[in-house]
Amino acid sequence: GENVEQHPSTLSVQEGDSAVIKCTYSDSASNYFPWYKQELGKRPQLIIDIRSNVGEKKDQRIAVTLNKTAKHFSLHITETQPEDSAVYFCAAHGDAGGTSYGKLTFGQGTILTVHP
Amino acid sequence: EAQVTQNPRYLITVTGKKLTVTCSQNMNHEYMSWYRQDPGLGLRQIYYSMNVEVTDKGDVPEGYKVSRKEKRNFPLILESPSPNQTSLYFCASSLEGGNTEAFFGQGTRLTVV
Numbered sequence: 001g002e003n004v005e006q007h008p009s010t011l012s013v014q015e016g017d018s019a020v021i022k023c024t025y026s027d028s029a030s031n032y033f034p035w036y037k038q039e040l041g042k043r044p045q046l047i048i049d050i051r052s053n054v055g056e057k058k059d060q061r062i063a064v065t066l067n068k069t070a071k072h073f074s075l076h077i078t079e080t081q082p083e084d085s086a087v088y089f090c091a092a093h094g095d096a097g098g099t100s101y102g103k104l105t106f107g108q109g110t111i112l113t114v115h116p
Numbered sequence: 117e118a119q120v121t122q123n124p125r126y127l128i129t130v131t132g133k134k135l136t137v138t139c140s141q142n143m144n145h146e147y148m149s150w151y152r153q154d155p156g157l158g159l160r161q162i163y164y165s166m167n168v169e170v171t172d173k174g175d176v177p178e179g180y181k182v183s184r185k186e187k188r189n190f191p192l193i194l195e196s197p198s199p200n201q202t203s204l205y206f207c208a209s210s211l212e213g214g215n216t217e218a219f220f221g222q223g224t225r226l227t228v229v
Binding site for chain 1: 123149151154156157158159160161164166172174175206213214215217220221222223
């Protein structure tokens with residue numbers, strides 16, 4: 001089945017700095033890579049996603065890059081703000097023909113803390 | 117309001133006493149799934165359903181059952197709960213398959229003593 005590894009497990013930055021979170025996946029048939037943000041005591045919510053036919057996607061201060069050859073994808077947050085503090089999860093969805101078809105596999109999560 | 121509703125929000129039970137956590141969505145989504153969240157392990161998929169009467173095992177299905185008799189409901193059943201099933205559980209739904217945005221319920225905090 002799919003295996004998603006996420007690093008780092010914790011990340012501490014100063015307000016205004018950039019933050020980068022990286023994930024690797026194992027199933028080459030995976031085709032969809034979302035990122036979720038979970039604030040303390042809340043449910044996860046989608047912040048950005050990317051499909052396997054795209055290399056990069058941006059939405060204001062956040063961007064995601066995908067390297068299919070290396071099987072890794074990354075979340076980039078620029079000009080961080082204290083309200084960006086949360087747990088971030090990457091995930092990979094298995095497509096038909098792979099070992100994890102239909103499954104959505106999450107990484108272990110990154111606790112991001114932005115200090116004012 | 118479009119939402120995924122789980123009940124109960126909190127539950128403390130004893131080992132071996134069967135329980136059901138309900139999940140309902142009002143967005144006519146085809147795909148529904150259950151996850152458990154444990155510190156350091158992220159969200160792990162228990163079961164998923166691509167449509168009515170179709171369910172499949174996720175990565176950690178042992179000790180759990182599900183059913184999808186109606187499109188809107190996807191209950192999670194623990195026939196004989198054990199302490200290692202103490203966790204935070206989330207139900208989620210997506211419009212089409214697991215490759216579209218997942219909308220999560222509020223979560224159910226389960227403690228098995």
